[in-house]
Amino acid sequence: MMLQFKMVWPQLNLSVRCQSCGKNENALKALIENMPIKTIQGHEMVGGWMLRNRSVYMGKRFFDIPPQEMESECMKDAPVGRISLLFPQGNSTEMLVKYDECEDSRSYTPVADVVEEDLETLKQVGKLQWKSATRTKEVLVVEFVAED
Amino acid sequence: MSKSEFIMRWPEFDKQVRCRPIHHNRELFDWFMSNLPTKCVQTVTVVAGLQLYMQNVKMPKVECNWIQENQPLEYMADYPVGRFMFFMTAGYVANFTVKAGYATEPMPYPTWAEVADEDKETFVTVANAIWESLLMDKKTYHVEFFAAED
Amino acid sequence: MDWKALKNEIETIAAQSVENCPEDILRVFEYEIAPSRCGTGGLMMGPWFEGATASRYLVPYYVYNIIKLTKDSNLPVEKMKQQMNLLLPKALGTAELSGMWTLADLTRRTMACVNEMNDKDEILQLLNALYLYGSSINAWQNYRVKWGLSAAFVIPNRKELVEMACRADESYI
Numbered sequence: 036m037m038l039q040f041k042m043v044w045p046q047l048n049l050s051v052r053c054q055s056c057g058k059n060e061n062a063l064k065a066l067i068e069n070m071p072i073k074t075i076q077g078h079e080m081v082g083g084w085m086l087r088n089r090s091v092y093m094g095k096r097f098f099d100i101p102p103q104e105m106e107s108e109c110m111k112d113a114p115v116g117r118i119s120l121l122f123p124q125g126n127s128t129e130m131l132v133k134y135d136e137c138e139d140s141r142s143y144t145p146v147a148d149v150v151e152e153d154l155e156t157l158k159q160v161g162k163l164q165w166k167s168a169t170r171t172k173e174v175l176v177v178e179f180v181a182e183d
Numbered sequence: 184m185s186k187s188e189f190i191m192r193w194p195e196f197d198k199q200v201r202c203r204p205i206h207h208n209r210e211l212f213d214w215f216m217s218n219l220p221t222k223c224v225q226t227v228t229v230v231a232g233l234q235l236y237m238q239n240v241k242m243p244k245v246e247c248n249w250i251q252e253n254q255p256l257e258y259m260a261d262y263p264v265g266r267f268m269f270f271m272t273a274g275y276v277a278n279f280t281v282k283a284g285y286a287t288e289p290m291p292y293p294t295w296a297e298v299a300d301e302d303k304e305t306f307v308t309v310a311n312a313i314w315e316s317l318l319m320d321k322k323t324y325h326v327e328f329f330a331a332e333d
Numbered sequence: 334m335d336w337k338a339l340k341n342e343i344e345t346i347a348a349q350s351v352e353n354c355p356e357d358i359l360r361v362f363e364y365e366i367a368p369s370r371c372g373t374g375g376l377m378m379g380p381w382f383e384g385a386t387a388s389r390y391l392v393p394y395y396v397y398n399i400i401k402l403t404k405d406s407n408l409p410v411e412k413m414k415q416q417m418n419l420l421l422p423k424a425l426g427t428a429e430l431s432g433m434w435t436l437a438d439l440t441r442r443t444m445a446c447v448n449e450m451n452d453k454d455e456i457l458q459l460l461n462a463l464y465l466y467g468s469s470i471n472a473w474q475n476y477r478v479k480w481g482l483s484a485a486f487v488i489p490n491r492k493e494l495v496e497m498a499c500r501a502d503e504s505y506i
Binding site for chain 2: 347348350351352354363394397400401404405457460461464465468469471472473475476477478480481484
Binding site: 078079080081082083084085122138139140141142165169 | 369370371372373374376378379380382383423426427429430431
């Protein structure tokens with residue numbers, strides 16, 4: 036199984052490619068096995084410039100990896116493009132995608148990175164979602180699609 | 184000193200009301216009485232409806248010795264203005280509210296005291312003034328509880 | 334670590350918090366100062382929501398539940414520690430990021446202390462002190478949150494819209 040997937044925003048006609056960051060590959064595998072997943076796109080409002088998906092439904096494979104068995108990472112120190120999980124358990128998880136500077140000193144579960152060539156697209160999506168969150172309230176949906 | 188009445192007093196308003204036991208949970212009333220005097224900052228609930236809200240009340244003498252789920256409960260929306268209920272009370276920290284107007288929260292709590300009928304008008308007046316302050320003025324009010332003298 | 338000294342320190346701060354609004358609350362909720370640079374884009378709604386949630390529904394509520402479960406169900410010390418170590422770290426991280434520094438500091442030190450303790454009653458006394466301070470933070474947040482903000486975004490109801498429409502011609506006089 037290739038540990039890579041795509042994040043697609045159909046309304047924006049934009050997408051980014053994502054691949055394993057080398058950490059928590061069993062968690063990434065569990066996530067990918069649940070794809071395709073569709074959820075409402077959100078934005079972090081406290082920790083910095085991150086896309087935030089607050090309700091990622093994992094309906095196919097129960098996520099049962101204990102928290103103490105997964106590596107964690109302080110968001111402030113993570114590279115731009117990092118994709119991390121928050122409270123993955125059972126049928127759901129939150130997901131954060133860092134697209135610019137963050138002050139967040141809390142720890143998350145890193146699983147993937149947006150590929151370098153797509154980081155500009157990621158930033159573009161981040162700014163559009165920020166505009167939606169703070170002003171227009173336009174609802175954007177994101178889809179996670181596994182790649183062979 | 185009477186064991187069946189305590190005073191709820193707001194020093195910044197120079198107002199006070201008398202509070203008495205109700206038909207049930209007398210042991211909760213007695214437990215509260217055994218911890219007086221005490222005081223805290225006075226706040227108001229902002230979701231459930233209009234109630235005065237006591238969130239950081241130290242019970243310095245006798246630790247909580249009852250289990251909420253084992254006590255008779257009443258639904259907040261149904262019980263009368265002036266009635267006290269406990270929640271999130273453990274060890275030597277009490278949290279409680281006193282209903283001061285309408286309440287919509289559909290959950291039951293152990294009720295245990297009530298403002299005396301003759302003092303309810305004063306109580307509601309104070310509660311409304313504190314609501315106004317919480318909403319806009321942000322003046323700080325405290326509330327004190329002490330046993331009534333004979 | 335001296336648990337009694339920590340308990341006394343927390344209780345002293347808690348006692349001061351009955352009369353006076355804690356500095357963390359004034360700084361974040363009244364003056365909108367965020368030295369941790371929390372608040373994406375410099376906006377404070379996020380820290381207010383998450384700070385209030387962490388300091389009410391996370392730290393004190395978790396501590397309350399640990400005390401209650403221990404008392405009601407006679408939990409052993411190891412279970413108390415397990416719950417504390419599972420529930421509190423993320424909560425204190427959020428409290429700290431949102432500027433509730435004293436609560437975060439006291440929570441962190443309480444956890445370290447409890448992990449070295451073995452007497453249930455002593456642990457309960459220490460957790461109780463933290464719960465009292467957390468309850469004070471909660472009370473002051475309730476006071477200082479700018480509830481009136483919602484009055485700036487009043488949405489007219491149907492009756493009010495009809496009345497506004499009926500009087501629309503008055504604006505041309």
